[in-house]
Amino acid sequence: MGYSSLSTGVIARIMHGEDVSKPVLQILAIKKINSNADSERYRILISDGKYFNSYAMLASQLNEMQHKGQLEEFTIVQLDKYVTSMVGKDGAGKRVLIISELTVLNPGADVKAKIGEPVTYENASKQDLAAKPAPPPVAAAKKEPAHNNNNNNNITMNSSMNAGMTHPISSLSPYQNKWVIKARVTSKTAIRTWSNARGEGKLFSMDLMDESGEIRATAFKEQCDKFYDLIQVDSVYFFSKCQLKPANKQYSQLDNAYEMTFTGETIVQLCEDADDGAIPDIKYNLVPISEVSGMENKAAVDTIGICKEVGELQSFVSRTTNKEFKKRDLTLVDMSNSAINLTLWGDDAVNFDGHVQPVILVKGTRINEFNGGKSLSLGGGSIMKINPDIPEAHKLRGWFDNGGGDNIANMVSARTGGGNFSTDWMTFKDARERNLGSGDKPDYFQCKAVVHIVKQENAFYRACPQTDCNKKVVDEGNDQYRCERCNALYPNFKYRLLVNMSIGDWTSNRWVTCFNEIGEQLLGHTSQEVGEALENDAAKAEQIFSSLNFTSHIFKLRCKNESYGDTTRNKLTVQSAAPINHKEYNKYLLKELKELTGIGSSN
């Protein structure tokens, strides 16, 4: 037949704790695990020709192979990396096989049939088990199946650790709290403090990973102090007795429906065992810088590049939170002959030394898009390594030191769209006569206009306090505000401006809408100040609003027909309002004059 022969009988040995190198097995079935979790998992029925195991799972990094149809029925595979692990309550636990690396030897479509008549490994004959070399004699492992009722954390922890009976991260849920995980710390935040209506405190959080998946854990207050120094990125630890709760997907890019909180009971112990090979290293899905251009805004990016340029440390106070931030922008270049900006924050920004043009490796940076350019930001949960000792880094170093980065052609962060020069000059009369805004896409034009009336009514609304969510909140009373979009209750809100005003050029007047930022710019006050004045200080509000009357600006306007029920209205939204650049404006007027009169025209 010419197919690889299976490692007959090996499943019984593996499931009894023997470490068998690269067993060859056949997949008999594969299905998605039904769970309400957001994460995707596959369970497989796998056979060695004599025994089968239906308690086998793919680590999530192999999901891709299933998507590509490489793990169909009857496929013969070699397990390059796997681990067995306990799932379920103490005592009723089931040992599962988790496969984290495999090689397809023969596609199922070629094999076409089940090999042998496998039975469940739980019926394995004594001689199959006797064939194995003796497992390492671990005293605690012998005691382990006794399942006494002792709730002492240390005993649970120690017996689990010694017997290799740790649980996969992907099996953790709020419904089961007797577990020990063995996980690598892939990132750790700085300690941050908070103070709000619900109290104050400090915290740090970390991301943990094992062969089955990943999860975020957060330590508050006492636990923050207790564990901060112990936890080191890249080290492997045993963790137990954390509280599990649903993850808020708005803030987490990790592939887990839950997250953990440390409690007073939580135990963390460094795993100094050299044999932590089963816990994968941090995986970098490195993307060439040139490819970031084609990726979605806010997507996560792992990449590596040379820090060709480094900006100054900058400090600013956030307008929305009044907190001070420190940042530094770097320019990374790579062999795709492209450059991109990367923003560092906080201590990363303060301590960064870019003068030696180091290699920068990042994981989980976020894309920020502005006017068609894309840049990266190293946010919470992102990882940065400076001059990492990996082959890609050495390759880049050699390339750059030989002048590779001297003529970068592709500036991924360069702004292209929203061009200032492409916006046509037009009067309101022109816009009306040309039916601007009646197409599928909005039309844009610019004009010089004077502000005639600024409406104070409904010039602000109370918005969701989340940075990227500006939805109007519902006042629930008792100083509680509900955001329907975030489906969350907040003790606070932020003011957002939505200012309607009538502006006129020499042809006619139009009502236009200014959103928050332009409203702040024109009124010369923050949305917070404007909102408070409108609510509490009518005289101040009058002063703020009247100061805008009869001022002239160059308005860039978005024009679009919008339907409300059965009526359609032509809406104008202010994109920008700039002081009049007389030189530019006169250039436009002269051009108009030439076209009207033919005087000075070259034709």
Next chain:
DNA sequence: CCCCCCCC
């Protein structure tokens, strides 16, 4: 129990 990262 946090969940902030501005601006162009």
